[in-house]
Amino acid sequence: SYVIDPESNLSGTRNRLGPVVESLSARHGKGKWEGVVGQVPPTAFMEDKLTTDAGLFLYFGHGGGQQLLSRAKIEGLIGGNEEKRRRLKSSVVLMGCSSARLESVNHRKSRAEKEIPIHY
Numbered sequence: 001s002y003v004i005d006p007e008s009n010l011s012g013t014r015n016r017l018g019p020v021v022e023s024l025s026a027r028h029g030k031g032k033w034e035g036v037v038g039q040v041p042p043t044a045f046m047e048d049k050l051t052t053d054a055g056l057f058l059y060f061g062h063g064g065g066q067q068l069l070s071r072a073k074i075e076g077l078i079g080g081n082e083e084k085r086r087r088l089k090s091s092v093v094l095m096g097c098s099s100a101r102l103e104s105v106n107h108r109k110s111r112a113e114k115e116i117p118i119h120y
Contacts, residue, residue, distance in 0.1 A: 001049040002035040002058040055090030063096045
């Protein structure tokens with residue numbers, strides 16, 4: 001799955017990478033990859049794509065994708081009771097201008113449970 005240019009202000013990125021992702025989907029996917037281009041996807045889309053077994057999520061946009069799913073939602077997907085723990089299963093590739101500067105939800109100021117490690 002993928003999100004390209006969610007703020008709809010990177011037309012060059014959208015025009016360059018959109019066809020590449022569609023081509024990869026057609027050649028290597030077991031069906032069409034699901035994606036959102038030029039708009040912020042619904043929270044349900046993000047939660048579904050990040051909790052897919054052996055999933056792959058690609059992000060191409062500003063920052064590190066924090067506007068797509070809040071930190072609280074991510075912590076909710078990794079924490080909580082035993083049946084919900086570790087629901088994040090997809091590999092994530094972030095390609096944004098600040099994706100290398102993200103702060104882990106396990107940062108010492110975080111309220112995340114220490115026994116549930118997650119790192120950006």
